[in-house]
Amino acid sequence: xxxxxxxxxxLAVVTGASRGIGRAIALRLAxxxxxxxxxxxxxxxxAAAVVAAIAGAGGRAFALQADLGAPDxxxxxxxxxxxxxxxxxxxxxxxxxxxxFGQASPADFDLVIGVNLRAPFFIVQGLLANLRDGGRVINIxxxxxxxxxxxxxxxxxxxxxxxxxxxxxxxxxGKRGITVNAVSPxxxxxxxNERARDPVIAAQIAQTVALGRxxxxxxxxxxxxxxxxxxxxxxxxxVIDASGGQRL
Ligand SMILES: NC(=O)c1ccc[n+]([C@@H]2O[C@H](COP(=O)([O-])OP(=O)(O)OC[C@H]3O[C@@H](n4cnc5c(N)ncnc54)[C@H](OP(=O)(O)O)[C@@H]3O)[C@@H](O)[C@H]2O)c1
Numbered sequence: 001x002x003x004x005x006x007x008x009x010x011l012a013v014v015t016g017a018s019r020g021i022g023r024a025i026a027l028r029l030a031x032x033x034x035x036x037x038x039x040x041x042x043x044x045x046x047a048a049a050v051v052a053a054i055a056g057a058g059g060r061a062f063a064l065q066a067d068l069g070a071p072d073x074x075x076x077x078x079x080x081x082x083x084x085x086x087x088x089x090x091x092x093x094x095x096x097x098x099x100x101f102g103q104a105s106p107a108d109f110d111l112v113i114g115v116n117l118r119a120p121f122f123i124v125q126g127l128l129a130n131l132r133d134g135g136r137v138i139n140i141x142x143x144x145x146x147x148x149x150x151x152x153x154x155x156x157x158x159x160x161x162x163x164x165x166x167x168x169x170x171x172x173x174g175k176r177g178i179t180v181n182a183v184s185p186x187x188x189x190x191x192x193n194e195r196a197r198d199p200v201i202a203a204q205i206a207q208t209v210a211l212g213r214x215x216x217x218x219x220x221x222x223x224x225x226x227x228x229x230x231x232x233x234x235x236x237x238x239v240i241d242a243s244g245g246q247r248l
Contacts, residue, residue, distance in 0.1 A: 004033065006032050006033055006230060007029060007087070007229070008033035009033075010033070010034045010087035011034065011035050011084055011088070012026075012029040012030075012034040012035070012037070012086075012089075013036075013081065013090065013127075015039040015092050016092045016094065017036070017040065018039075018041075018043035018044075018047040019046055020188075020190030020191055021185065021217045021220045021221065022090070022092040022093065022140075024217030024220065024221035025092060025220070026038050026061065027053065028218070028221040028222060029224070029225065030054040030057070030060070030061055031057070034087070034088060034228075035060040035061065035062075036062075037061070037081065038051050038062065038063045039064045039065070039093065040063060040065055041065065041067050041068065044065065064080045064081070066080065068093050068114070068115050068123075069115045069119075084130060085130055085132045086131050086135065088137075088228050089138070090139075090140070090224060090228075091120035091123060091124075091138070091139045091140060092140040093115060093119065094115060094116050095111070095115045095116065097112065099151060099153050100150050101150070103153075112154040113154065113158050117158045117159075117161045117162050117165070120139055120165065121165060124137060124169060131173070133176040133177050134178065135177075135179075136181075136232070137178060137180040138180075138227050139162050139166050139181070140184075140185065140220070141162050141163050141183065141185075141239060142185060143186045143241065143246055145163055145184065145239075159184075163182050163184075163239050166181060166182040166237065167180075170236045171237070174236060179227070180237065181227050181236060181240060182238070183227070183239075185215055185219075185220045186241075187202075187209075187214045187215060188215035188216065188220060189202070189216055189217070196214040202214045205246075209243065209246045210244060210245025211244035211245055213244065215244060220242050223242050227240070
């Protein structure tokens with residue numbers, strides 16, 4: 001199916017693959033030949049539709065549920081994979097509730113840090129024995145780590161932590177030939193970013209983007225596809241901007 005069989009025989013785990021960017025990443029990696037674990041939380045039907053779309057195109061996929069905001073969510077995800085070897089892990093699941101510095105409560109802080117930073121940290125730790133030498137870990141960050149959006153007062157620090165973790169893991173896992181990178185989207189038209197879906201607001205955002213439009217999930221998925229491929233083997237510890245040059 002699709003682009004080819006470069007990832008044939010490999011298993012890719014994509015968190016938050018029921019919708020948006022994660023869905024596009026799952027479809028892209030499956031098109032490249034990988035079997036895909038389509039992780040989801042609340043979107044069971046949506047995840048089943050992603051699995052069906054992959055199967056319908058001749059690929060292989062299965063759905064995997066875990067609430068990464070819950071204390072035992074990471075354990076559920078890791079348990080769901082059993083002893084399967086994982087070649088590619090994409091930590092994509094995320095939440096971005098609008099919270100200014102003055103608004104955020106300790107509970108808000110814990111949840112946003114929990115899903116966006118704690119979960120990727122412990123997913124990698126939990127999958128250390130599963131991750132295949134020579135594999136890939138790709139963390140989905142945000143351009144909010146380099147440009148200030150006041151309503152991202154907890155989200156941006158969480159993603160900044162994810163970028164720091166990316167470098168820590170690049171050194172830690174480099175000994176095993178595993179590359180670890182972050183991909184940092186700008187405004188991308190998904191449920192999370194309804195503004196980028198509104199034609200009037202999207203046109204305003206587009207004026208801040210060098211390439212003159214908002215991103216689509218496939219724009220991000222193709223960068224992940226590159227990093228996951230053999231061609232990405234010499235890139236590690238990097239934060240790859242995926243914004244079309246937004247707010248340069
Ligand atoms: N869209 C943008 O403009 C933008 C910009 C920069 C960075 N990003 C980042 O890109 C990634 C994907 O974002 P998106 O725009 O595709 O978001 P989205 O459309 O809102 O989708 C979020 C995904 O994360 C999953 N998720 C949410 N809470 C979860 C939880 N507690 N446990 C497990 N999974 C959970 C959802 O699963 P269910 O639906 O099954 O619950 C869904 O699959 C995120 O890390 C986000 O921070 C997005």
